[in-house]
Amino acid sequence: MAIDKSMNVLIVDDYKTMLRIIRNLLKQIEFNNVEEATDGAEALSKLRSGNFGLVISDWNMAPMTGLQLLQEVRADAKLKQMPFIMITAESKTENVVAAKQAGVSNYIVKPFNAETLKDKIEKVLGHA
Amino acid sequence: MHEAGRYQTRTKSGSAGEDALAERLADVRNRQPAQDTDAIAEVVRAVLTTMSGDLSAKETSLLTEVEELGRTIASAKAEIAALRVDDIKERDIPFATDELDAIVAHTASATHHILESCETLDAVANSVTGEASMKLQAATTQIYEACSFQDITGQRITKVVTTLKAIEAKVAQIVATFGSHINVSAAASEANPVPTSEDDLLNGPQLPAHAMDQSDIDKLLASFD
The missing domain is CATH 1.10.287 (Helix Hairpins)
Structure with a gap:
């Protein structure tokens, strides 16, 4: 299934350097329409008012965490089908299980490489 | 030997205090009839019984532990102060x-x-x-x-x-x-120790708030000219 790389992608991380890194990596795999949010609440607001095809979010943020954002997205009738990738340093089994139970589409552990990001995006969007 | 005789024997090599005590005991002996040693022992036992009645074995053990705890606390205070x-x-x-x-x-x-x-x-x-x-x-x-x-x-x-x-x-x-x-006074005195060897001078990179930048160093060097 061909992936529409012109879609809007929302990247969420409270660490601006990481946003910059992800944005550049996405650009290299030809996702050029990228927006940023620095916490879950801002992301949710942007998702509700915009038209996004993919969310890539960190977990550990305040006041709303990435997991809470995911739960809000899955509870929202308009957003519940949104492909959602978690990119986080939280790599314990219970984290992955909790994210899966909340409905995460895929899970990338930091530090990650461009190939992993590309592979997960293709898997998620290929099944969307 | 009679109790009074024993005291008298000891007073031969005793101090002035012991001599005075012996004299008082002799005086009492002269005024009171002689006592049976068993009767004295019985009185002593009675007194000891009374004392042990004040503190049970459990209480004595507790008292010992409290004393030990006190010593431990004192020791901890000293060790913490030393640290x-x-x-x-x-x-x-x-x-x-x-x-x-x-x-x-x-x-x-x-x-x-x-x-x-x-x-x-x-x-x-x-x-x-x-x-x-x-x-x-x-x-x-x-x-x-x-x-x-x-x-x-x-x-x-x-x-x-x-x-x-x-x-x-x-x-x-x-x-x-x-x-x-x-x-805390000892700590304060060593906050800015005077370097005594090259090792004391090797402190690695300084935090920006405390570090001199190049212009500060240039000024310092220039001040020697």
């Missing part, structure tokens, strides 16, 4: 957290500069074609990947700082508990 835990709270932990904060700040700044250069290279990669473009892009991808170390480093350091702050809180609790026994 100068106030140094940990007032100097060592703040120093460590400041250093860690500086690491985060410096690596963040370095990462920012690396990313800027990398983005310039990316722009160049887009302006050329063929193998050169591919090689440039592969290189910038690797740089982007490598730069994510900053996020991981920051999170790890945050965990260490949190741990240090927990230790600091515990130390503060100890200082508050044993405060009056902890000598």
Whole structure:
């Protein structure tokens, strides 16, 4: 299934350097329409008012965490089908299980490489 | 031997106090009829029984433990004072957290500069074609990947700082508990020790707030001219 790389992608991380890194990596795999949010609440607001095809979010943020954002997205009738990738340093089994139970589409552990990001995006969007 | 006789025997080599006691005992003996030693022993036993009646074995054991606890506390106070835990709270932990904060700040700044250069290279990669473009892009991808170390480093350091702050809180609790026994004057006197060897001069990079920049050093050097 061909992936529409012109879609809007929302990247969420409270660490601006990481946003910059992800944005550049996405650009290299030809996702050029990228927006940023620095916490879950801002992301949710942007998702509700915009038209996004993919969310890539960190977990550990305040006041709303990435997991809470995911739960809000899955509870929202308009957003519940949104492909959602978690990119986080939280790599314990219970984290992955909790994210899966909340409905995460895929899970990338930091530090990650461009190939992993590309592979997960293709898997998620290929099944969307 | 009769009890009085025994006292008299001892007074031959005794002190003036013992002599006086012997005289008083002799006086009592002269005024009172002689007592049976068994009767005296019985009185002593009765007194001891009364005393042991005041404290049960359990109470005596408890008293012993309380005394031991007191000695342990006194010893702990002395050991804590010797450790100068106030140094940990007032100097060592703040120093460590400041250093860690500086690491985060410096690596963040370095990462920012690396990313800027990398983005310039990316722009160049887009302006050329063929193998050169591919090689440039592969290189910038690797740089982007490598730069994510900053996020991981920051999170790890945050965990260490949190741990240090927990230790600091515990130390503060100890200082508050044993405060009056902890000598802080010694710590103050060593806050800025005078270097006595080359090792004392090797302190590594200074925190920005305390460091001299190149212009400060130039001025200092110029002041010797």
